[in-house]
Amino acid sequence: MRRAIIVGGSMSGLFSAAFLRRLGWQVDVYERSAVELVGRGAGITTHPELLEALEKCGAGMRDLGIHGERRIALDREGRVIAEIRLPQIHTSWDRMQRLLRETLDDARYHLGHAFERVEQEGSQVLVRFAGGRSERADLLIGADGIRSSVRAQLAPEVQPRYAGYFVWRGTPNEGDLRPETRDSIFDCYTIFVGERHHVFGYPMSGLNDDFRTGHRRYNIGWYRAGDGRTLREMCVDEEGRQHEYSVPPPLIRRQLIERMRAEAEAMLPPQVVDCFRNSRPFFTPIYDCTAPRYVYGRVALVGDAASCSRPHMGFGMAKAGAEAQALAEALREHDDVDRALAAYDRARQPLAERIMLHGRKIGTQLGVDLRSEEDRALSRRLQDARVMMNWIAVPNFLERSY
Numbered sequence: 001m002r003r004a005i006i007v008g009g010s011m012s013g014l015f016s017a018a019f020l021r022r023l024g025w026q027v028d029v030y031e032r033s034a035v036e037l038v039g040r041g042a043g044i045t046t047h048p049e050l051l052e053a054l055e056k057c058g059a060g061m062r063d064l065g066i067h068g069e070r071r072i073a074l075d076r077e078g079r080v081i082a083e084i085r086l087p088q089i090h091t092s093w094d095r096m097q098r099l100l101r102e103t104l105d106d107a108r109y110h111l112g113h114a115f116e117r118v119e120q121e122g123s124q125v126l127v128r129f130a131g132g133r134s135e136r137a138d139l140l141i142g143a144d145g146i147r148s149s150v151r152a153q154l155a156p157e158v159q160p161r162y163a164g165y166f167v168w169r170g171t172p173n174e175g176d177l178r179p180e181t182r183d184s185i186f187d188c189y190t191i192f193v194g195e196r197h198h199v200f201g202y203p204m205s206g207l208n209d210d211f212r213t214g215h216r217r218y219n220i221g222w223y224r225a226g227d228g229r230t231l232r233e234m235c236v237d238e239e240g241r242q243h244e245y246s247v248p249p250p251l252i253r254r255q256l257i258e259r260m261r262a263e264a265e266a267m268l269p270p271q272v273v274d275c276f277r278n279s280r281p282f283f284t285p286i287y288d289c290t291a292p293r294y295v296y297g298r299v300a301l302v303g304d305a306a307s308c309s310r311p312h313m314g315f316g317m318a319k320a321g322a323e324a325q326a327l328a329e330a331l332r333e334h335d336d337v338d339r340a341l342a343a344y345d346r347a348r349q350p351l352a353e354r355i356m357l358h359g360r361k362i363g364t365q366l367g368v369d370l371r372s373e374e375d376r377a378l379s380r381r382l383q384d385a386r387v388m389m390n391w392i393a394v395p396n397f398l399e400r401s402y
Contacts, residue, residue, distance in 0.1 A: 008144030012303025019328035043219025053321025065091030148305035164368035170279030310359035314393030
């Protein structure tokens with residue numbers, strides 16, 4: 001029986017484990033965190049690739065999320081200025097994690113193990129963890145996110161690049177919102193576009209996958225431009241400590257949140273203001289990067305460890321599932337593991353480049369780092385909310401002609 005070690009116990013790691021187990025591989029997942037990964041994310045928009053991966057890996061789609069049928073664009077006063085029909089399922093990080101976690105035996109999911117290094121010995125890998133533990137396998141999968149320790153050893157030159165903007169996010173409870181907010185936007189994917197900033201929002205289940213009316217949540221996000229100095233100032237937490245990349249949500253300064261809410265009052269539609277007023281917002285700086293290769297000997301990268309795009313397409317989860325599926329399919333089609341890994345690399349790395357570049361196109365709306373006349377022209381075009389409705393988080397975005 002062939003064996004794989006997976007570093008990273010979040011979505012791409014769980015997808016990889018589920019697919020390889022269905023091939024008959026023995027799989028062990030090692031996660032740095034000492035506690036189960038719950039409550040680590042907000043909302044997720046689904047794409048056909050994600051739905052296919054959930055079905056084929058055995059996780060399924062039961063009670064996956066809320067079915068949305070339409071998108072609306074608001075003006076500053078909160079009036080609907082455009083509407084399109086675009087059916088889509090809106091789910092949550094927690095629901096996805098539960099579905100995928102159920103595909104793996106507890107005995108094969110190891111918490112509190114930080115990856116140190118990998119040594120390659122012919123057709124095997126020797127994976128070493130902090131504390132002295134080591135494991136041998138036929139394959140190591142690096143699925144440990146954008147700050148991947150596995151990638152840092154094999155491709156240290158690949159560093160996530162700050163995009164020059166960040167997103168404020170919140171998940172207010174449906175029952176806390178004003179009736180006017182619930183009636184106008186709660187069943188919709190909502191978009192608002194301002195000068196060098198924009199908002200998206202959509203419904204999602206409540207805590208513990210609660211789909212009852214009045215108990216659901218609304219996932220809201222507000223993209224804003226901010227240079228490196230602005231980000232550094234934002235990354236000082238409530239205790240005055242400086243963080244390098246971002247601040248854990250509970251530690252974000254109350255003063256910073258109040259400043260954001262005041263700016264929202266002055267700049268955003270009343271429905272969006274209501275959402276931020278009734279949630280504890282948190283911010284996420286936007287980064288992207290792509291490794292030049294997905295495979296390094298008997299080590300394969302999957303998900304954000306391999307490439308991370310800006311989240312405008314809502315495609316990160318779908319990409320993780322599709323890459324895990326592609327890796328498993330290559331291993332099924334080739335008896336030779338090395339040939340399978342080469343096929344996986346050829347199929348996924350160029351596609352990741354295209355996805356990353358598409359995210360940068362949408363990011364031109366923020367007016368940051370516009371390098372060409374094409375960038376500037378697209379930035380001007382995307383200031384129209386009616387245009388943005390057909391760019392943000394749309395299915396099959398690489399195949400569409402805008």
